[in-house]
Amino acid sequence: MEEDDVTIREQNFHSQVREYIICFLLFAVLYIVSYCIITRYKRKSDDHEDEDAVVNRISLYLCTFTLAVSGGAVFLLPFSIISNEILLSFPKNYYIQWLNGSLIHGLWNLVSLFSNLCLFVLMPFAYFFLESEGFAGSKKGIKARILETFVMLFLLALLILGIVWVASALIDNDAASMESLYDLWEFYLPYLYSCISLMGGLLLLMCTPVGLSRMFTVMGQLLVKPTILEDLDEQIYCIHLQEEALQRKLNGSSSHTYTRGSFAHQLKKELDNIINQRNKLERRKKASGWEKNLLYPIVMLILLTGTTISVLMVALNILYLLVDETAMPKGSTERGIGNTSLSTFGVAQAVLEIILMFYLMVSSVVGFYSLRIFEGLTPRKDDTTMTTIIGCCVSILVLSSALPVMSRTLGITRFDLLGDFGRFNWLGNFYIVLSYNMLFAVVTTLCLVRKFTSAVREELLKALGLDKLQLSNSPTDPESGKLSANGHQKTL
Numbered sequence: 001m002e003e004d005d006v007t008i009r010e011q012n013f014h015s016q017v018r019e020y021i022i023c024f025l026l027f028a029v030l031y032i033v034s035y036c037i038i039t040r041y042k043r044k045s046d047d048h049e050d051e052d053a054v055v056n057r058i059s060l061y062l063c064t065f066t067l068a069v070s071g072g073a074v075f076l077l078p079f080s081i082i083s084n085e086i087l088l089s090f091p092k093n094y095y096i097q098w099l100n101g102s103l104i105h106g107l108w109n110l111v112s113l114f115s116n117l118c119l120f121v122l123m124p125f126a127y128f129f130l131e132s133e134g135f136a137g138s139k140k141g142i143k144a145r146i147l148e149t150f151v152m153l154f155l156l157a158l159l160i161l162g163i164v165w166v167a168s169a170l171i172d173n174d175a176a177s178m179e180s181l182y183d184l185w186e187f188y189l190p191y192l193y194s195c196i197s198l199m200g201g202l203l204l205l206m207c208t209p210v211g212l213s214r215m216f217t218v219m220g221q222l223l224v225k226p227t228i229l230e231d232l233d234e235q236i237y238c239i240h241l242q243e244e245a246l247q248r249k250l251n252g253s254s255s256h257t258y259t260r261g262s263f264a265h266q267l268k269k270e271l272d273n274i275i276n277q278r279n280k281l282e283r284r285k286k287a288s289g290w291e292k293n294l295l296y297p298i299v300m301l302i303l304l305t306g307t308t309i310s311v312l313m314v315a316l317n318i319l320y321l322l323v324d325e326t327a328m329p330k331g332s333t334e335r336g337i338g339n340t341s342l343s344t345f346g347v348a349q350a351v352l353e354i355i356l357m358f359y360l361m362v363s364s365v366v367g368f369y370s371l372r373i374f375e376g377l378t379p380r381k382d383d384t385t386m387t388t389i390i391g392c393c394v395s396i397l398v399l400s401s402a403l404p405v406m407s408r409t410l411g412i413t414r415f416d417l418l419g420d421f422g423r424f425n426w427l428g429n430f431y432i433v434l435s436y437n438m439l440f441a442v443v444t445t446l447c448l449v450r451k452f453t454s455a456v457r458e459e460l461l462k463a464l465g466l467d468k469l470q471l472s473n474s475p476t477d478p479e480s481g482k483l484s485a486n487g488h489q490k491t492l
Contacts, residue, residue, distance in 0.1 A: 034067035041379040062126040066118040066393040073400040078354040085350045115401045128152040200402030209444040211367025213451040223296045239278045246271045314441045317411025329408040329427045353413045
């Protein structure tokens with residue numbers, strides 16, 4: 001009997017060690033990829049080692065950790081779904097026994113823990129540490145900046161806890177709720193993270209429909225459009241004439257001192273835009289026939305199909321919510337991964353759900369940076385400040401942490417939320433979940449209708465040549481017309 005107990009303890013020990021190793025390897029891969037992404041956009045600094053360089057390096061490591069956690073949150077639900085299907089397909093395979101319910105639940109709990117840590121501790125610390133200079137009268141240095149950062153974090157924690165305490169006291173004023181107000185670990189943190197998840201869900205609801213319609217424009221910029229009723233040679237010739245006219249004006253302005261300054265800067269900006277247009281036209285001219293006439297329509301058709309399937313699945317989920325209460329998103333504490341398939345059509349539907357989740361995440365990021373209020377956070381290659389990178393990491397963390405909840409709420413998947421993701425209070429409110437689904441379906445449909453009607457109208461005007469009748473601003477005078485092909489100015 002004692003030998004059996006020892007054997008069981010050894011198995012549990014080896015299972016835990018194996019899970020820790022797998023989690024570490026997965027996170028190491030995400031951390032390396034995140035570091036490469038951030039260093040690609042981070043503004044290059046000199047090699048001089050000083051106080052600011054150390055602060056920037058520490059903030060860089062914290063941002064890399066946060067972005068890695070965001071990647072883990074994105075892959076969390078797809079990894080769980082595909083693991084469940086693999087265990088169902090190969091239930092007794094020796095080589096996949098490491099893929100069990102304990103590992104999946106451990107990953108969900110780790111992602112939830114690290115998301116809270118990054119959102120409430122690491123990212124505020126990175127921002128305050130970057131902006132700190134030390135208290136007045138104190139000796140300057142790293143220690144002074146760390147002291148100021150911890151003081152600011154303490155004051156921020158008091159402010160947030162006070163706001164949560166007042167809000168919860170106003171919402172629930174019964175005796176049990178008032179007693180729970182003094183429970184920090186079991187009440188404050190889950191309630192606060194529930195509010196943050198609701199904000200992330202609302203942010204996804206605002207960004208995803210915009211991103212789904214914006215994806216067509218982004219892919220249209222990356223790919224070469226088919227040439228229909230367009231004379232590229234004529235357009236390139238006109239662009240060359242405009243470029244020469246702007247170059248002459250720029251050379252002429254440089255010889256006069258009174259024309260230097262903002263006017264010359266405006267001319268350079270217009271010249272850069274003209275050069276970019278010429279490069280795009282030359283790329284379209286040099287593109288092969290299959291790239292213009294086959295690749296572009298296929299990609300557009302794939303985007304349209306993915307968006308249509310997403311809207312249809314949300315519409316079906318609305319019907320399920322009205323007739324079946326089991327369609328409500330809920331959490332699960334069971335470790336029964338691999339017992340039953342949650343997809344009606346098995347592996348094929350599971351793969352479709354995973355593709356739609358990644359598509360929605362990419363669309364939400366594209367929509368986030370397309371909104372005017374968040375345009376300032378758009379990263380630029382080798383020219384992004386650490387403050388902007390911190391803002392980007394926080395935004396992506398909020399979006400990625402809300403992705404599993406949104407996917408389950410919209411009915412993209414039937415996989416129950418695990419760990420702390422299933423403890424959010426608002427998930428049990430029928431009216432919030434139903435309103436969320438209806439808003440997503442309506443707003444996405446309206447964005448797509450507006451996108452395609454405006455795109456068709458522009459293409460028709462371009463094909464008929466009516467777009468040339470529309471006058472735009474000139475680089476020489478903001479209130480005048482546009483430079484024509486021969487360099488003369490069009491007037492109203």
